[in-house]
Amino acid sequence: MSRIGRKLIPLSDQVTVEISRGSIFVEGPKGKLSLRLHPSMAVKLEDRELHCVRPSDNKLHRSLHGLTRTLIANMVEGVTKGFEKKLEMIGVGYRGSVQGRNLVLMLGYSHPLVLPLPDGINVIVESQNLVTISGADKQQVGEVAAKIRSLRPPEPYKGKGVKYTGERIRRKAGKTGA
Template sequence: MSRIGRMPISVPAGVDVKIDNNLVTVKGSKGTISKQFSKELGIELNDGVITVTRPSESKNHKSLHGLTRTLISNMVNGVTNGYSKTLEIEGVGFRAAKQGKNLVMNLGFSHQVIIPEIDGITIDVPNANKVVINGIDKQVVGQFAAEVREKRPPEPYKGKGIRYEGERIIRKEGKAGKGKK
């Protein structure tokens, strides 16, 4: 058995879970998420506990077992607590600001980089060098944060660019100078 797949998911109070033909809908205080899972797996809700079972020991069923359980757990956690990613902007003159529903960043280009908020995502800019991305779907939050970081990834010589909070950039040494003749 998959160690992760066989773990039960407890549904906290205030969260409503509906399972209809492996379409799992989770509704909580922060919002609603629906996801369709493989018809081959068994997903059951009994006494506030969700369990995922697999029909056989085939490699495909084993891999889907743990994945499905984790995705459902992330859905339950997302509608109760939500997910957030924090990005740090480092560099002289690099800064971010929120204008309406848009994230406007000065990243050393000749133009400003403008990224609009998408559905299910909220952007918060607590200061000019920090951007916080919040949402209820872990995958969407991570993807959006990666797209923002992609606008100016950190470079290895001075470390300038957009990085995740706590991300360690491996620095390279610059030119060592000309050799002696």
């Protein structure tokens, strides 16, 4: 049996969970999230703990068991604590700013890059070159961070570009002059 799938998901007093026909809705102080469950997976609420149940031991059900439990645990954590990713912009003139629901980035191109922010995502530009993305949905936070990073990924020679805070860039030696 799946070790991760067997673990119970504890719920705090701030979280409300509603389970209805193939879907689960989680609501907390940071927002609301929902997930459509696979038809063969079941989720039970017992004593402020969620428990994922699989019908059999075949390979599909085993793989879905841990996945379902992890997705629900991420939803519960997201509506209570939230998730965040930090990005650094390294380069001369690289900076960002928030204008309404848009993130405006200057990344060395001839024009500013304007990214509309999806609902549920908050972006804070701490210093001109440090961006914090936060929200309740772990997948959406990661997706927005990856989209911003893909606009100018860090290059290996000078290290210029957008990188996650704490990410190590493998540096290469440039050409040697003769």
